[in-house]
Structures are given as structure tokens and as C-alpha cells.
Amino acid sequence: MVLAILETGSAHGYSIIESLRRESSGLFDLPEGTVYPALHRLEENGLIKSTREMVEGRERRVYHLIPAGHGSLKESRASWQAFSSAVSRILVVNP
Amino acid sequence: MVLAILETGSAHGYSIIESLRRESSGLFDLPEGTVYPALHRLEENGLIKSTREMVEGRERRVYHLIPAGHGSLKESRASWQAFSSAVSRILVVNP
């Protein structure tokens, strides 16, 4: 989901948290202790890159999607479709 | 998913693993070390009950869905619908 957010444009950690909250209508209200370490992992794994930038008169760590991250996002979308439809088939349709 | 399987009829651990594999077309090929402890947790939490029964000339631990598990399954279905549609909204629709 973080990669999907970044696909629509570079963003810093705090704004990613807000995007997830807003676009999920409040369902994904992720604490910072979840998102920041996740961003560090994504960067460590070479899927995103960060730069320190001045935004609105303030230093922020801005994350950018890089090609490997774009590819990973594409794979994640495919596996999410497979995963969620399998869960739905078992969980929802069964009775 | 285990509760959903049990809703269609009581079953023992090994057959639950097979059901999940079959109904997911092989996607959920869960190892025993995942499913057996999960069954123990579900029983500990009062959602299922087990009895030792002779099935096809062999002792098996057969699990049954009990009322609390039925209620929990209903809740799980609702929260899965909310969760998966939120993920899809963010992950799939975004671009």
C-alpha cells in the first residue's frame, strides 16, 4: 500500500500515514511505529529511495518510488488479487 | 478461514489443511505447524470444541464450531469485507 501511495507521487512518512487513513476512510490508522520502520525496510530492500528536502519551510524525508519498487508493486497487486479472492472464496462464499 | 471450513461440517486438523489447499486451488498450502497451533488457540478462545473420535477405523481429533465461533465467524466476514475493499481501493484502483 505504501508503494501504491508513492506511485501517485513522492511523499514523506507522515503524509503517507495520512493518505492511508484518508483513503481507507479511517480503517488504516497506522501508528508511526509501524510505518516508519516499514519505510526503512522498503528503502533497505531497494524499492524506494529517500532524500532530505525542504518542504513548506521544513526539513522532511521524502520517499520516491524507484523502478524496482514499481515492479514489486505490480507483483504485489497480482498476489493481492489472488490472495484476496482465495480468502473470499473460502470465507465468504462457503455457506 | 478455519471457522468457515468448520461451518460446513466438523472436521479434523489434517482434513482442514486439505480443504484450505483444495478450495484455494493450492494457494494456501499451510504447514501443520501453522494449522495445529491455530486450532489450539481457537479452542482455547472458546470458538471451537474438539472431541477424540474414531473415524474410518482411526482416532482423530475432530473439531466442531460452537455458537461463539459462529458469531466470531460472522464478525470476521464483515471485517474481512471492510479490510479487503479498503486494501483494494488503495492498492488496485489508485493509478
Next chain:
DNA sequence: ACTCATACTTAGATATACTAGGTATAGGCG
């Protein structure tokens, strides 16, 4: 000056999935 929202970081607790071993039995086959 103070408070609040923004912004980032990380140590530790908790939970879960999986690995990798163990035990036991029924049935098929050479």
C-alpha cells in the same frame, strides 16, 4: 511563553507463521 500538530526515530513487548524435528498408524506392495 505555551500548546498543538507535524515529523521522525527506536527499544522493547507481543503475536504469529513457519521450520524442523518428533511420534504413531493404516494400507499398499514387493
Next chain:
DNA sequence: CGCCTATACCTAGTATATCTAAGTATGAGT
């Protein structure tokens, strides 16, 4: 009859992720 395989169950230990809870810092508004 002995052996192998599939079935059936169990659990200790490892790896990983989420979250809690703490800390630091700054800009804006009162």
C-alpha cells in the same frame, strides 16, 4: 512379512512484523 508412503498430530525454537511507548525537534497559532 517388512518397508514405504500417506495420513495424523504435536511442539520447541526461530524469524518477522506490528504496535506501544518513549524520546526529540520545529512551525504555527494563541
